[in-house]
Amino acid sequence: MKKINSSQVEERFLNTLLEISKTVKKNSERININQILKLIDMIIDVDSSNGMIFVYGAGRSGFIGRCFAQRLMHLGITSCFVSDAVTYRYSKEDLLIIISGSGITTSPLAIAEKANEIGGKIALFTGNPSSAIGNLSDLIIQVEGKSKDQATSLITLAPFTSLFDISTLAILDSIGASLMGKLNITETDIDKRHASIE
Amino acid sequence: MKKINSSQVEERFLNTLLEISKTVKKNSERININQILKLIDMIIDVDSSNGMIFVYGAGRSGFIGRCFAQRLMHLGITSCFVSDAVTYRYSKEDLLIIISGSGITTSPLAIAEKANEIGGKIALFTGNPSSAIGNLSDLIIQVEGKSKDQATSLITLAPFTSLFDISTLAILDSIGASLMGKLNITETDIDKRHASIE
Amino acid sequence: MKKINSSQVEERFLNTLLEISKTVKKNSERININQILKLIDMIIDVDSSNGMIFVYGAGRSGFIGRCFAQRLMHLGITSCFVSDAVTYRYSKEDLLIIISGSGITTSPLAIAEKANEIGGKIALFTGNPSSAIGNLSDLIIQVEGKSKDQATSLITLAPFTSLFDISTLAILDSIGASLMGKLNITETDIDKRHASIE
Amino acid sequence: MKKINSSQVEERFLNTLLEISKTVKKNSERININQILKLIDMIIDVDSSNGMIFVYGAGRSGFIGRCFAQRLMHLGITSCFVSDAVTYRYSKEDLLIIISGSGITTSPLAIAEKANEIGGKIALFTGNPSSAIGNLSDLIIQVEGKSKDQATSLITLAPFTSLFDISTLAILDSIGASLMGKLNITETDIDKRHASIE
Numbered sequence: 166m167k168k169i170n171s172s173q174v175e176e177r178f179l180n181t182l183l184e185i186s187k188t189v190k191k192n193s194e195r196i197n198i199n200q201i202l203k204l205i206d207m208i209i210d211v212d213s214s215n216g217m218i219f220v221y222g223a224g225r226s227g228f229i230g231r232c233f234a235q236r237l238m239h240l241g242i243t244s245c246f247v248s249d250a251v252t253y254r255y256s257k258e259d260l261l262i263i264i265s266g267s268g269i270t271t272s273p274l275a276i277a278e279k280a281n282e283i284g285g286k287i288a289l290f291t292g293n294p295s296s297a298i299g300n301l302s303d304l305i306i307q308v309e310g311k312s313k314d315q316a317t318s319l320i321t322l323a324p325f326t327s328l329f330d331i332s333t334l335a336i337l338d339s340i341g342a343s344l345m346g347k348l349n350i351t352e353t354d355i356d357k358r359h360a361s362i363e
Numbered sequence: 364m365k366k367i368n369s370s371q372v373e374e375r376f377l378n379t380l381l382e383i384s385k386t387v388k389k390n391s392e393r394i395n396i397n398q399i400l401k402l403i404d405m406i407i408d409v410d411s412s413n414g415m416i417f418v419y420g421a422g423r424s425g426f427i428g429r430c431f432a433q434r435l436m437h438l439g440i441t442s443c444f445v446s447d448a449v450t451y452r453y454s455k456e457d458l459l460i461i462i463s464g465s466g467i468t469t470s471p472l473a474i475a476e477k478a479n480e481i482g483g484k485i486a487l488f489t490g491n492p493s494s495a496i497g498n499l500s501d502l503i504i505q506v507e508g509k510s511k512d513q514a515t516s517l518i519t520l521a522p523f524t525s526l527f528d529i530s531t532l533a534i535l536d537s538i539g540a541s542l543m544g545k546l547n548i549t550e551t552d553i554d555k556r557h558a559s560i561e
Numbered sequence: 562m563k564k565i566n567s568s569q570v571e572e573r574f575l576n577t578l579l580e581i582s583k584t585v586k587k588n589s590e591r592i593n594i595n596q597i598l599k600l601i602d603m604i605i606d607v608d609s610s611n612g613m614i615f616v617y618g619a620g621r622s623g624f625i626g627r628c629f630a631q632r633l634m635h636l637g638i639t640s641c642f643v644s645d646a647v648t649y650r651y652s653k654e655d656l657l658i659i660i661s662g663s664g665i666t667t668s669p670l671a672i673a674e675k676a677n678e679i680g681g682k683i684a685l686f687t688g689n690p691s692s693a694i695g696n697l698s699d700l701i702i703q704v705e706g707k708s709k710d711q712a713t714s715l716i717t718l719a720p721f722t723s724l725f726d727i728s729t730l731a732i733l734d735s736i737g738a739s740l741m742g743k744l745n746i747t748e749t750d751i752d753k754r755h756a757s758i759e
Numbered sequence: 760m761k762k763i764n765s766s767q768v769e770e771r772f773l774n775t776l777l778e779i780s781k782t783v784k785k786n787s788e789r790i791n792i793n794q795i796l797k798l799i800d801m802i803i804d805v806d807s808s809n810g811m812i813f814v815y816g817a818g819r820s821g822f823i824g825r826c827f828a829q830r831l832m833h834l835g836i837t838s839c840f841v842s843d844a845v846t847y848r849y850s851k852e853d854l855l856i857i858i859s860g861s862g863i864t865t866s867p868l869a870i871a872e873k874a875n876e877i878g879g880k881i882a883l884f885t886g887n888p889s890s891a892i893g894n895l896s897d898l899i900i901q902v903e904g905k906s907k908d909q910a911t912s913l914i915t916l917a918p919f920t921s922l923f924d925i926s927t928l929a930i931l932d933s934i935g936a937s938l939m940g941k942l943n944i945t946e947t948d949i950d951k952r953h954a955s956i957e
Contacts, residue, residue: 168547174403175396177544181537182391186384193380198373205372219758220646223561224846225433228426231646235423236522238647246646248817248842248866250616250627251634252756261758271561272842275869279758313557317550324434324543325553327536331529338525339379345522346375349366352515355523359511360648362615362657362675363421363469417956418844421644429844436845444844446619446644446668448814448825449832450954459956470644473671477956558846560813560855560873564943570799571792573940577933578787582780589776594769601768619957621829624822631819632918668957709953713946720830720939721949723932727925734921735775741918742771745762748911751919755907759817759865 181322188328189335192309196336200306204288205343207304211260211286212242219255219280221247222264223272225330230264233337239355240344247276259285266312266329268296277301290333308332379520386526387533390507394534398504402486403541405502409458409484410440417453417478419445420462421470423528428462431535437553438542445474457483464510464527466494475499488531506530577718584724585731588705592732596702600684601739603700607656607682608638615651615676617643618660619668621726626660629733635751636740643672655681662708662725664692673697686729704728775916782922783929786903790930794900798882799937801898805854805880806836813849813874815841816858817866819924824858827931833949834938841870853879860906860923862890871895884927902926 169177208218218237222230230246237244245252247261255261261280265273268291280287281301289302292312299305310328311319321328344350367375406416416435420428428444435442443450445459453459459478463471466489478485479499487500490510497503508526509517519526542548565573604614614633618626626642633640641648643657651657657676661669664687676683677697685698688708695701706724707715717724740746763771802812812831816824824840831838839846841855849855855874859867862885874881875895883896886906893899904922905913915922938944 169544171400171545174400174541174545178396178399178403178537178541179391181540182387182394182533185533185536186387186391189380189384189387193377193384196380198376201376202369202372205376221758223842224558225430227842228429228844231426232423232528234646235648236525238649239523244647247756247758248821249645249647250630250642250822251640251645251647252631252759252818253634254754254756255758271869271873272866275865276758279865283757316557317554322540323536324539325437325550325557327434327539330430331532331536334529334532335380335383338383338521338529339376341522341525342379342520343372343376346367347369347372352523356515358650359514359523360422360643360650361679362617362643362651362672363648419956422648425644426646432844433846436847442845445954445956446623447843447845448624448828448840449838449843449845450620450829450957451832452952452954453956469671469675470668473667474956477667481955556848558841558848559877560815560841560849560870561846565940567796567941570796570937570941574792574795574799574933574937575787577936578783578790578929581929581932582783582787585776585780585783589773589780592776594772597772598765598768601772620954621826624825627822628819628924632921635919666957712953713950718936719932720935721833721946721953723830723935726826727928727932730925730928731776731779734779734917734925735772737918737921738775738916739768739772742763743765743768748919752911755910755919756818 177322184322185331188310188332192332192336195309197307200304201340204304204306205340205347207260207286208242209347214258216258216260217253218242218244219247219259219261220244221261221273221276223270225326226264226266229330229334232334236341239358240348240350255280255283255285257284260288261285262288263298264290264333265298266292266326267314268293268298274298292329308336375520382520383529386508386530390530390534393507395505398502402502402504403538403545405458405484406440407545412456414456414458415451416440416442417445417457417459418442419459419471419474421468423524424462424464427528427532430532434539437556438546438548453478453481453483455482458486459483460486461496462488462531463496464490464524465512466491466496472496490527506534573718580718581727584706584728588728588732591705593703596700597736600700600702601736601743603656603682604638605743610654612654612656613649614638614640615643615655615657616640617657617669617672619666621722622660622662625726625730628730632737635754636744636746651676651679651681653680656684657681658684659694660686660729661694662688662722663710664689664694670694688725704732771916778916779925782904782926786926786930789903791901794898795934798898798900799934799941801854801880802836803941808852810852810854811847812836812838813841813853813855814838815855815867815870817864819920820858820860823924823928826928830935833952834942834944849874849877849879851878854882855879856882857892858884858927859892860886860920861908862887862892868892886923902930
């Protein structure tokens with residue numbers, strides 16, 4: 166890649182936005198909707214039987230995961246992001262949602278192995294279903310978008326894992342929208358649970 | 364909103380993804396590209412004159428901000444997310460990038476006021492340019508997408524601030540793509556700076 | 562301060578540990594025990610009337626605060642660290658515990674002002690009771706140890722705010738011990754709530 | 760343990776503080792000072808040869824670790840806490856400092872294994888030198904204080920791992936004091952690097 170001049174920056178910026186937009190759309194076409202429906206039911210089932218939802222991911226996947234852990238709380242679902250000050254004890258009744266594009270990231274893999282040993286459920290958002298974490302998971306959502314293992318080989322405008330990260334956030338927020346519908350939760354309900362000092 | 368049955372969940376999920384895709388596209392049409400080009404130059408100028416880039420936001424805006432602080436590091440630009448263990452001293456030579464949909468969130472506003480007092484530059488990603496933080500900012504990027512102040516009034520499928528959050532992440536990653544071009548940085552360069560233990 | 566040779570490092574290391582030990586002891590002699598007892602009662606009262614405990618601090622004070630937010634969860638008390646993924650809505654029935662040595666740190670002050678506006682209770686751990694945050698607080702625990710405002714004037718071996726930070730952690734864990742006694746909670750109870758995947 | 764009445768709370772609180780003070784002092788008597796001196800030299804060596812210091816721990820150990828990662832930055836030493844937004848690439852030239860009382864915590868163990876595979880140095884603060892992480896470490900600091908594996912068997916006033924956590928923080932800050940002396944850094948130097956917006 167050659168250094169671009171200022172007049173090319175605008176084009177690159179706008180084309181990257183369009184690439185992201187198209188990748189999100191592509192997810193709506195290719196996603197395994199049955200797995201999404203199963204995950205939504207799993208979240209509701211775990212929550213309604215007093216289980217908790219744990220979310221984990223490393224790096225940017227972790228920041229995307231934190232967005233979802235917070236949204237679950239907004240919906241009245243007991244959740245935590247693993248490593249936050251309040252990280253509950255994970256047990257058989259709980260669901261661990263892991264985000265790992267490659268499916269082999271160090272700490273998510275170790276945490277999935279431990280969760281699997283304890284015996285709770287695991288759901289994975291990944292670009293690589295047949296990965297080590299995939300093999301430990303009860304449910305896998307395959308996400309369109311470049312994950313870390315493709316970062317230097319697959320040519321895209323959006324840097325590194327950006328397409329995977331944004332696609333995953335879009336899918337998780339669409340799951341949030343679906344949960345709102347299924348649980349009959351309104352924006353006003355969310356507002357009543359949203360942080361007021363932050 | 365009435366509780367929806369399982370057959371409607373699929374539709375709602377897919378329509379939310381499409382809504383997100385369209386909102387990202389709408390950003391490419393409506394964004395003030397001059398402000399984007401100015402911000403890209405500002406980041407490069409600050410970095411090349413030994414200043415640092417500080418990123419901050421509260422809640423989900425903060426998680427989006429962390430994604431960008433990390434990406435800047437991948438590009439070889441000295442950055443930190445304010446509140447992380449390594450938060451540098453902010454001074455006149457530095458740039459603070461704040462993400463706040465409403466433009467009035469408590470801690471980002473306080474931190475912007477402090478940064479303004481110190482005398483460094485401030486850039487804001489917001490849905491509300493004429494907000495308190497907007498008034499303190501040297502540069503404002505107006506983002507399409509529902510921000511907190513519109514959360515209960517503007518009807519969307521994506522919950523609460525999701526459209527603002529995802530749009531902002533998409534814009535920030537497109538800025539990342541532009542920086543790669545301007546600075547002649549490749550995916551391999553990023554890979555060499557990407558966390559190896561995480 | 563002159564650069565010391567290797568043979569002096571040992572002495573400095575051990576003397577710093579002793580300084581810390583003495584400072585913790587000094588806290589046991591000088592602390593206002595009535596304020597401690599009031600805080601313990603306040604925590605129990607808030608929790609038993611379905612209120613929640615919020616903890617906040619910036620920088621190292623924040624990391625100390627996270628230790629306490631976690632301990633409260635171990636004791637079965639609903640708590641969160643403000644800025645974590647799961648940060649609840651603060652309301653009149655809740656208690657915000659702030660750690661700020663100087664009592665004027667930017668984001669803790671802004672958050673205390675917001676909490677005060679909402680109308681819940683505020684407790685402060687500080688070296689400066691007559692500070693801005695002190696003026697907003699319902700209850701103040703004065704901690705022995707050098708806080709940020711004394712950092713460059715008061716000569717100690719332990720660097721910067723270390724004596725304040727460690728003293729505060731020691732006091733918070735002693736409050737934890739007292740809560741265990743008052744609530745009849747055992748180490749086994751804590752173990753049952755301690756994170757199992759982390 | 761029986762529920763205690765209010766008149767016993769005061770006694771328990773003060774005795775816990777004294778127990779903590781004594782435990783910190785005990786560390787000054789029992790610590791292997793040669794290992795401390797080696798770690799101080801290792802930190803200086805790594806930093807002066809353009810290596811970086813990585814710090815990691817899970818739960819409360821992680822919060823203690825963040826305090827130290829920040830202190831290192833205050834001393835002008837390039838550092839990061841693994842999992843923060845800016846987590847650098849770990850390589851052979853770097854040092855990873857892990858805090859794990861039990862020496863077998865899930866994510867620190869996985870991260871130590873990965874670091875060992877990459878080939879950099881590892882230092883461990885633990886209550887269990889002959890643990891899995893201990894076996895991977897180049898240098899071990901044994902800390903006095905109850906760690907997780909002793910949490911329900913060893914009777915102390917301070918809850919669960921508090922004695923290990925506070926002892927480790929005290930030791931790390933005493934290392935900070937020693938580094939100040941060796942590197943001829945003053946409180947004013949720290950002040951110039953301390954966060955100004957937080």
